[in-house]
Amino acid sequence: MKNQKIYLAKKLIKSIDKDIRVIVERKKYSRGLACLPTEKTVFLGFRATDLENKAFVDLVNELQPNFFQDYPISLWLMGVLHEVGHIKTHQDALENDYNNSVQMLEQLVELGVITEKQQNEFYVRLDLEQMATQWAIDYIKGIA
Numbered sequence: 001m002k003n004q005k006i007y008l009a010k011k012l013i014k015s016i017d018k019d020i021r022v023i024v025e026r027k028k029y030s031r032g033l034a035c036l037p038t039e040k041t042v043f044l045g046f047r048a049t050d051l052e053n054k055a056f057v058d059l060v061n062e063l064q065p066n067f068f069q070d071y072p073i074s075l076w077l078m079g080v081l082h083e084v085g086h087i088k089t090h091q092d093a094l095e096n097d098y099n100n101s102v103q104m105l106e107q108l109v110e111l112g113v114i115t116e117k118q119q120n121e122f123y124v125r126l127d128l129e130q131m132a133t134q135w136a137i138d139y140i141k142g143i144a
């Protein structure tokens with residue numbers, strides 16, 4: 001089942017942009033989805049915490065109310081499109097700020113200033129994250 005999902009995800013990604021590299025790591029079942037926008041590379045995996053999933057779903061529904069009711073797409077595939085969105089919307093100028101914010105969020109959790117739940121809620125709303133999610137929503141709306 002997971003191999004079928006990966007096969008379909010690869011097809012989808014290549015149909016959007018054949019130049020995107022898709023990497024399925026050997027540890028594919030212990031890693032999550034990821035992306036290196038400047039290298040046009042998407043990594044496919046299945047690991048995601050409930051908190052990560054919830055923050056992502058909440059943001060999608062905030063940007064597009066009832067999205068998952070209106071469009072029959074799985075959360076995982078929406079995550080794949082989000083990674084493609086990173087490639088499509090990447091801006092070098094925003095990268096430093098993004099990296100600093102990610103680091104700061106991790107430190108705030110370690111210090112006990114914010115919870116992991118809050119970390120995820122902030123994280124999905126960082127510029128580059130929200131832009132990638134918006135792209136994924138727009139892509140699905142465009143082909144729906």
Ligand SMILES: [Zn+2]
Pocket residue numbers: 082083086129132
């Ligand atoms: Zn992301």
